[in-house]
Amino acid sequence: MVEKLIDHYFYDEAAYDYHDGGYVPLEIPDVPQQKLNVPSLLKPDKETDTDMYYTITAQTGEVQLMPGEKTKTWGYNAPLLGQTVVFKKGKTIHVHLVNHLPEVTTFHWHGLVIPGPIEDGGCHAPVYPGEEKDISFKINQPAAFVWLHAHPCPSTAEQVWHGLACGAIIQDEHEAQMPLPRNYGVDDIPIILQDRRFHEHNQWDYRADYDPDGVMGPTPMINGTINPYFDVTTQKVRLRFLDGANRREWRLHFSDDLPFTQIAGDLSLLPHPVKMTKLMITCAERQEIVVDFGQYKPGDVVTLYSDDTPLVHFRIHEFAPDHTTIPTTLYNTPDPKVDADLPVHHVTLDGMDESVAMNGKKFQMQRIDYQMEIGQVQLWDILNTNDKPGMIHPYHMHGCHFTVVSRNGHQPNPNELGLKDTIVVNPQEHVVIKVWFPVPGVFMYHCHIIEHEDGGMMAQIKVVDPSDPNKQYKLMDHHTLMKAFAEERGVSMDDLWLGGMDSYKKMGMEM
Numbered sequence: 001m002v003e004k005l006i007d008h009y010f011y012d013e014a015a016y017d018y019h020d021g022g023y024v025p026l027e028i029p030d031v032p033q034q035k036l037n038v039p040s041l042l043k044p045d046k047e048t049d050t051d052m053y054y055t056i057t058a059q060t061g062e063v064q065l066m067p068g069e070k071t072k073t074w075g076y077n078a079p080l081l082g083q084t085v086v087f088k089k090g091k092t093i094h095v096h097l098v099n100h101l102p103e104v105t106t107f108h109w110h111g112l113v114i115p116g117p118i119e120d121g122g123c124h125a126p127v128y129p130g131e132e133k134d135i136s137f138k139i140n141q142p143a144a145f146v147w148l149h150a151h152p153c154p155s156t157a158e159q160v161w162h163g164l165a166c167g168a169i170i171q172d173e174h175e176a177q178m179p180l181p182r183n184y185g186v187d188d189i190p191i192i193l194q195d196r197r198f199h200e201h202n203q204w205d206y207r208a209d210y211d212p213d214g215v216m217g218p219t220p221m222i223n224g225t226i227n228p229y230f231d232v233t234t235q236k237v238r239l240r241f242l243d244g245a246n247r248r249e250w251r252l253h254f255s256d257d258l259p260f261t262q263i264a265g266d267l268s269l270l271p272h273p274v275k276m277t278k279l280m281i282t283c284a285e286r287q288e289i290v291v292d293f294g295q296y297k298p299g300d301v302v303t304l305y306s307d308d309t310p311l312v313h314f315r316i317h318e319f320a321p322d323h324t325t326i327p328t329t330l331y332n333t334p335d336p337k338v339d340a341d342l343p344v345h346h347v348t349l350d351g352m353d354e355s356v357a358m359n360g361k362k363f364q365m366q367r368i369d370y371q372m373e374i375g376q377v378q379l380w381d382i383l384n385t386n387d388k389p390g391m392i393h394p395y396h397m398h399g400c401h402f403t404v405v406s407r408n409g410h411q412p413n414p415n416e417l418g419l420k421d422t423i424v425v426n427p428q429e430h431v432v433i434k435v436w437f438p439v440p441g442v443f444m445y446h447c448h449i450i451e452h453e454d455g456g457m458m459a460q461i462k463v464v465d466p467s468d469p470n471k472q473y474k475l476m477d478h479h480t481l482m483k484a485f486a487e488e489r490g491v492s493m494d495d496l497w498l499g500g501m502d503s504y505k506k507m508g509m510e511m
Contacts, residue, residue, distance in 0.1 A: 005259060009251055009280040010413045012426035014389035017216075017249045018307075024216035026195065026309040029227045031066060033313060036228035038185045039166065042083035045096075052091050056082075056148070057098040058105050058127075058164060065226050069201045073224075074101060074162040076148060080224040082166025084190060085148065087112075087139045089172035094136045099127040103488040104152055104481065105159055108398075109168070110284065111146030111267055111421050112137070116399050116441030116463075117473060123153035123365055124442065124476045129488060140438070141401065142268045142331070142419065143175030145190070145240040145286045152481060153365060153458075154500025154511065157246050157450035158206045161215060163224070165244045167192060174331070175269060179324040181238035181290060188238045189230065191312070193281070194221045194245045210499050212353045213391065214247025214283075214449045220311050229313040232302075235294045235322035237314075238263075243281045246450045249392065250306040252279045254291070258302060261326055264288035267401045267419035269331035274415045282394040284422045284448035287415065290326060293319075333403060333418055336436055342378040344432075345370065349384045349393040349425060349447055349457060354503040358446070362456030362509060366475045368442070369459040373466055377436040379405065382425050390427030393452070397421055397435070399443035399463060405432040422448055440465040442473045454500025478511035 017023055045053040061079020062070040076082030087093055097107050108121035114137035117124035127133050146168045150159035167190045181187035197217035199205045209215050222228050243250060254260065254277075262274045266286050281287050293316055296302060300316040350357045359369070372378065380402075384393050401419040404412040408429055416423070425431050437443075446458030465471065478501075486496040504511045 004275065006274065006276040006414070007278060009278050011280060011392060011424055012429070015392045015427050017247065017392070019389055020213060020391060022211045022213055022216070024197070024218050026220055026306060027218040028309060029219050031227050033227050033229045034225055036230040036312060037223045037225045038189055039078070039081060039084045039223065041184060042077060042085050050091060051094060052088065053094045054085060055096040055098065056107060057100055058107070058150070059100040060102070063224065065221070065224070066198055066202045071198070071202050071204065074159070074164050076164065076166050080163045081192060082148065084166065085168040087168060087170045089139050089141065089143070089170060092136060092138045094134065097127050097133045097135065099129055099131050102129055104128050104484045105164065106151045108149055108151035109146065110149055111144060112139070113141045113399060113401055113438055115439045116443045117475070120398055120441060120443060122151050122398060122444050123481070124474070126152060126476065126481065126484070128484065139170060141170060143172040144170045144264065144267045145242065145288060146170060146267070147242055147244070153363070153478060154454040155485065155498050157215065157454050157499055160244070160450055161204065161206050161246060165192065167240065167242055178269070178327065178330065180263065180326070181234065181236050187234040187236060188240070190223065190240045190242065192223050192242045192244045193250050193311070195219060195248050196221050207497065212451055212455055212499070212503050214451045216247050220306070220309060222311055229315050232293055232314050232316050233319055235292060235319050236324070237291050237293065239289050239291060241281055241287045241289070243283050243285050245283060247283065249280060249282045252281065253277055253305055255303045255305070258291065260289045260291045262287060262289050262415050263326065263330060265415060265418045266421045268333065270415060270418045271331055271333050272328060273326045273330060282392060282424045283450070284394055284396055294322070331418060335403065336377045336434070338377050338379055338434065342376060345378055345380045347380060347382045347445070347459070349382065349395060351457070352386060352391055354455060354506040356447070356452045356455045356457040356503070358457050358459045362504060362507070363446070363458035365477050367460065368462045370461045371464060372437060372461060373464050374437055374440055377434060380433050380435045382423070382431045382433065384425040384427050384429055386427040388427045392427070393425050394448040395423050395425050395431070395445070396448040397443070397445040399439060399441060400435060400437045402433045402435045405434055407431055437463040439463070440471070442475065451499055455503030456500070482511070
């Protein structure tokens with residue numbers, strides 16, 4: 001059988017971000033190539049047969065990103081972004097959270113199926129400056145590449161823009177038995193895709209760049225590196241892509257139209273590998289590929305592009321031949337039966353700019369919009385109500401993994417058939433997903449254009465444990481968090497500016 005090669009991008013070209021009036025084209029940085037920063041693995045404070053212990057510190061820093069002055073940044077256990085965390089399936093994870101920032105933040109484990117709202121780390125789990133907190137949770141999900149980022153409403157976007165985002169790898173025995181590259185830092189590399197604009201003295205200025213449809217910058221920043229190269233010393237390299245940008249989509253391809261094989265999506269391996277030459281990734285998605293450089297010789301350079309802009313230069317060195325093949329079957333995606341007595345739940349992603357909403361309402365932190373029980377399985381119909389061409393909205397859910405059932409009644413794209421937590425929805429498109437929650441709590445679901453979630457395109461679900469149906473959760477409110485930001489920034493509430501708050505104000509609404 002001839003293996004099908006996918007040579008086009010999925011989704012609706014008329015809705016690609018470059019059609020947006022506020023689109024900022026990428027530019028080739030006018031700086032010498034620099035060695036790609038591969039984040040080091042965060043060493044556990046302690047590990048036993050059953051438990052892992054980590055300390056995660058949110059901190060300020062300075063990084064030499066451009067020639068001249070260093071850029072002031074934020075990060076986790078690092079001046080920018082963070083060290084990569086490793087979680088092992090079946091183990092209980094204990095995390096000591098420390099906030100050394102000048103303002104309140106939260107620690108959201110994007111993609112982890114863990115209880116909420118505290119462990120999940122969304123808006124309701126603030127850690128104030130100088131404060132330390134402890135959380136624990138058990139990892140009971142397949143091997144995947146997930147991530148940690150700040151999530152304090154309504155300043156999530158600004159804190160991620162400062163640098164609060166890093167990768168985390170879930171390991172399990174099934175993936176470990178697959179003949180896949182996994183020598184971290186050598187043939188298994190995270191690629192965190194972001195963009196920034198450098199202002200005077202090489203600093204970032206979020207407010208100057210603010211756009212309610214998502215902040216963008218002209219300079220690609222990969223793993224916190226500008227104009228990076230990577231030394232290829234093995235024939236095959238696994239790239240774990242994370243779109244960590246606030247707004248930007250990345251349309252990825254290699255020079256020479258070099259084919260590659262996608263092996264995983266957000267939260268699992270794919271059922272079957274997908275051979276491609278083009279891959280589009282949107283905000284918060286993860287896509288894992290294996291690239292075979294066997295046709296190249298030492299001294300060659302293969303370049304990864306987004307559209308026409310080079311992102312990473314892969315410098316080929318001597319390597320031993322690798323005759324391993326990727327199995328034709330990688331994973332059996334769970335397919336639980338839908339509860340027959342549950343109607344289809346409808347979610348709409350509405351508007352653009354300051355008018356963004358979900359199901360016609362802007363987010364309120366103390367409002368529960370929907371309720372389910374642990375273990376219930378339901379179809380959710382996600383509709384992007386933007387008129388065409390409109391905008392693509394990347395829809396994300398906390399506290400669960402889901403599978404994609406259909407797009408406008410048709411089969412999902414072939415690289416969407418594993419477990420996911422984020423799905424792209426084109427304008428006027430219905431995407432039906434199969435949703436189930438294995439853990440209890442209050443969880444958010446929202447557009448992951450981060451300025452859109454800050455601006456109100458977000459809702460909340462309460463997931464009930466039938467053994468404790470009356471459990472109550474203490475939910476924060478916007479006013480308390482905004483008051484904390486005002487005090488920490490030394491301004492009055494009237495003078496406080498937060499991008500998401502601005503969206504509510506311009507629509508004549510209270511948060």
